[in-house]
Amino acid sequence: MTKAISRRALLAAAGLGAASGIAGTAAAEESKVLIVGVSCSPRKGMTTAIAMAAALEAAAGVSPRIVTELIDLGGMKISGSDGSSSSGGAAGLTDDFEKIVPILESPNLGGMMIGSPCYYRSLSSLCKAFLERLAIFRAPVLRFADLPVGALSVGAYRNGGQELVIDQILTAMLCHEAMLVGGKPRAHQGATLWNGFNNDITKDELGMESARHLGVRVAEAALKLKG
Ligand SMILES: Cc1cc2nc3c(=O)[nH]c(=O)nc-3n(C[C@H](O)[C@H](O)[C@H](O)COP(=O)(O)O)c2cc1C
Numbered sequence: 538m539t540k541a542i543s544r545r546a547l548l549a550a551a552g553l554g555a556a557s558g559i560a561g562t563a564a565a566e567e568s569k570v571l572i573v574g575v576s577c578s579p580r581k582g583m584t585t586a587i588a589m590a591a592a593l594e595a596a597a598g599v600s601p602r603i604v605t606e607l608i609d610l611g612g613m614k615i616s617g618s619d620g621s622s623s624s625g626g627a628a629g630l631t632d633d634f635e636k637i638v639p640i641l642e643s644p645n646l647g648g649m650m651i652g653s654p655c656y657y658r659s660l661s662s663l664c665k666a667f668l669e670r671l672a673i674f675r676a677p678v679l680r681f682a683d684l685p686v687g688a689l690s691v692g693a694y695r696n697g698g699q700e701l702v703i704d705q706i707l708t709a710m711l712c713h714e715a716m717l718v719g720g721k722p723r724a725h726q727g728a729t730l731w732n733g734f735n736n737d738i739t740k741d742e743l744g745m746e747s748a749r750h751l752g753v754r755v756a757e758a759a760l761k762l763k764g
Contacts, residue, residue: 569604570647570763572596572756573640577653577664581611584691584738588730588748589652591739592689595752596648603756604645608637610663617662618669634670641674647759649681649715650751651706652689652728658698660690660705668709681713685758687720687751689728691738699729718758720750727751 574593576586586609593605613633641649653664660668674680690702703726707717719725728751730744739745 567645568602569645570600570602570756570759571643571645572603572605572648572650572752572759573608573646574605574650574752575608575610575637575652575667577610577651577661577667578691579611579661579663580654581609583611584730584732584736585652585654585689586611587738588689588691588728588745589650591745592650592652592728592748592752592755595749596650596756597752599753599756600760602760603647606640608640610667613663615663615666615670617666618672630670634667638673641671642680646684647763648685648687648755650687650689650755651710652691653702653706655690655692655694655698655702658701660702664706668706671713675713679714681710681715683762684713684715685718685755685762686710686713686715687718687727687755689730689748689751691730691732691744693732695731695733697731699731700726703727703729716758716762718754720747720752720754722750723747724750724754 574589576589578585590607593607597603597605615632615634616630619630653660688703688706690699692699719727724747728748730738731741732738734740
């Protein structure tokens with residue numbers, strides 16, 4: 538990562554990338570494209586969150602219009618759907634999911650990445666709960682229709698089920714008519730990382746590269762679809 542790109546990513550993440558003077562502020566605000574990365578590990582700030590942060594940094598480097606937000610679900614308490622509404626939502630539930638809703642409701646939302654650790658070749662229960670609770674965004678309109686969505690997964694084994702987890706996440710997002718995307722070559726499926734270095738995920742160079750390639754692809758698709 539060059540100094541120039543890091544600075545651009547930092548400005549974009551701070552929401553300053555497109556702003557130029559007071560007169561241009563409102564227009565710049567509107568033209569921002571928000572990419573959200575959700576880390577669905579119960580362990581806050583660990584390998585899934587770090588990989589997602591790298592994907593977001595790469596996304597921010599694509600254009601000064603891109604702004605990013607990491608939602609780390611680590612430590613949050615989120616229940617799965619209680620099945621109480623016809624949309625599968627959980628209208629009556631009050632838990633940490635409420636903190637996330639305003640971010641996902643942003644009119645600037647242009648793309649999403651969802652990351653989960655592999656648990657027994659499947660996604661974490663936290664990730665499943667998060668996906669179920671997204672049901673509130675399906676009615677009365679499909680708010681995530683045509684939203685580019687990509688996925689990331691970290692496992693302790695080299696072939697520990699990362700691609701299965703990505704498949705499960707993306708399949709769930711089909712229920713929103715989201716635009717499913719992978720990553721730039723060679724991360725066609727999305728980002729797959731191997732936690733083989735005692736939780737220092739940055740040492741998995743190929744995996745980190747796949748995270749960056751996912752971020753770039755989601756950002757490019759978001760810019761195209763937002764116009
Ligand atoms: C209950 C449980 C099941 C797991 N199952 C798998 C698995 O099937 N495949 C795999 O590669 N890693 C498995 N792991 C390891 C985690 O995926 C790995 O440590 C990952 O980096 C954790 O993500 P985090 O650091 O963001 O919490 C499992 C871990 C736990 C706690």
